Amino acid sequence: MEDKEVREYKKKILTLLLRKYQNSLSFQTGTPGKQRPQLTMAKSELAADYEDELDFRKREWIHAALKELSREGIIQVTWPKLKEHIQVHKVYLNFAGVERAYQLLGETPLEDKLRRLKESLSPLAAHPWVWVRSWQRETCARLEERKSAGLDADNPQGYDDLVKVLKALPELEDSTPKRVFSQSLFQDSKYFEKKLEGRLISLLRKIYPEELDQDEDYLDQVGIVNNPKLTLLAGPLIIHPDRDLSHFSGGLGLSAQSVKELIIQDIPAQTILLIENLTTYHEVLQAPPILPAPVLAIYTGGFPHKSAQKLLEKVSGFLENRRQGQGLEIFHWGDIDYGGIRIFEYLRRNFFPNLKPYRMDGVTYLEYESAGLPFGEDQAKKLAALLSDPGYSDWHEVIGLLLSYRKRVEQEGIRVG
Template sequence: MSQTLTKDLIKQQVLTLLITKYENSPNGAPTFVTISDTPWVDIYNGGKAHAARERIHVVLRELEATGLTDVLWVSTQDEFQVSKVYLNLKKIELAYEESGVMRRNTEMGILQNILLPLSEHPWSFVQTWRDRANTLLSHGKTPGLGRDNADTYSDIVKALEALTTISAPMTVEQFSQYVYGSVQYFEHHLRLPLVKLLQDTSLEPYQTEQELLDSYNLITRPELALFAGHLHFAINSVAYNLYLFPQGIGLPLAGVTALEVTHIQAKRILMVESIATYYSLVEQLQTQRDLIVYTGGYPHYGLRALLKKLLVHTSATNSLLEVYYYGSISYYGIRIFEHLRQTLFPTLKPYGMDTATYEAQIPHGDTMCEKEATQLDYLMQDHNYEHWQPLLIAMLRNRVQAKNSCP
């Protein structure tokens, strides 16, 4: 490592550290760094790398000679060592020039200009995020994307603009090629900051990054839509009876797209969040005339496409079919229920998501963290969740959330 520690690198790192401290310090406060602040503290204190330590001393003496810094030396038995390196504020402009560091207000202004096109983005949440980011940048702060630099911000703008043009699902690799001309660019440079932005602005209950990206038509891993029970359908004019398939079937998006619902023999549609519960209910189809749909990973595109087809068929036939959602008794389970009810099935009913069921599940539930409690408290304040209040009160009182279990 000492071979790569050149004089130019030492100089650049020392000045960068000093400027960073200068920009983060109260006006008039002395600006200094110690050896422990540097990336080469282990080399300096190692005892064996005499050449590297002397090289550091040479650079610090040269910086002193130019008036950029003042060095406080301490005497040891064998030699002088560095205690502190002070920045000479009278030479601050030269320090910026010599280090290659851009002034923070200049850098923030550049980032503000890069984000400016988002003020007219068709999605209101993007405009809101841009306004918040602009305010933070004007105060010398960043919106915290993890990679706050001009290249990343430019990539973010390109991605957010491109997302509005996607009318059909595509893999993240296809999206990366489409926007950046490289199948790996998104994964290597943009995934983390874009996901953070979308998570920070999302109002929907996405439990995983995969679900979040899927909601924007970006597929990270192809998923199957699983369903079983009393349903007749056709694919490419070939008729099928779903009930004859043991444990149902799983279709990729292309299969769901080609599927035509011809007749629903079931007395009810039951959407199930837990895969174990799904297969348990499938085993009971001989005695229960149900159509069971596995909703784990909601809202992945294939699942949404299947649910929309069921909705279209029931609406077209004026079916009085009852539709239920059997989800976990948790913030996410409740949010997913409401999302399904508000966007697909207005008469949707909860199944096994009542206070009595919850209280029976408490001994087997999971302890609720503070974030989850805060999320539930947020639902308590939302009038759209008034009918959930008895359950929410019980959950907040016990600080336990319960997964649905096999009946």
């Protein structure tokens, strides 16, 4: 019977050779090339065992493993002159022995694993979100070229589940607690959190159209939350002939269902102010900003979560249908930094084409720069990249100041009035 040690060395040798084969042009093209996958014993991961002077049996076991594999035609061994069967030089994997090598290891051939992944991702070709379709198309193209495309080829079930999640996300009308989402999709309230959350976040960080700060922010944008979030607003918004939200001086927090059912009757405001940070939102309610009153204030929380997006859509839709721009201006107030600028443009692009910045200009920046927070080279490179983007042309002055002083000014540090 073959020694256990010999079997283990056979596995190690085959693993090393198949790894080289899988990284080779021969594998990627599917056509055997002139050069076979090979390892030089003296430079391989087996070298320490092979040259172990304290245990000569290791070399004997390796020789025995090589002999068995050679006998089956899987490999070819070369020896230095006058050292045949004494000192191995190189070990080559025969192309004809690849299938048998996988069999001995008890592994599915990599090309079959990649084909399985491609099949798993195929339903996403018809996904309603263009950025998901683009990822699917690019990834499947790489899989077709026999490249792993950064995927874990040994976990096809994980990608089946990920596809199931991605297909379900567009159907989420409101922000859905992750455990409710998991129970609905997998009949296990913790399955998403344990098995898929990390993989989904990793993917979103690569392909989501907006660059966000926290993992939670990415989940928010696709409708998954730890717990339901309220949408905060205060000011003149009439949702019923006898219900004007301005009567609630401390503002209101609307649930996702309330936002869904809300029908705007009128917006008798002179100004709408979108506010990035929660502290500033509460300060605005206590000390109104220097803007034409009355002011309708809406807290966005940075990039707005799904329910807040629905409210903004309703406000935007109402204003568009009423075709009233007379006397009503819409502002956004956020941090003067890379994130704040991008949030502003997101809101302008998706909800309010005539949106204007409030206290996010060069004069305000210079007034508060001394109390600003330093930022590093990574943020500087991202800011510099915006200078070449036509969509950020209005921000060149502010970006220039940010790059000159290398400080960001948080909204909370700026006076309301």
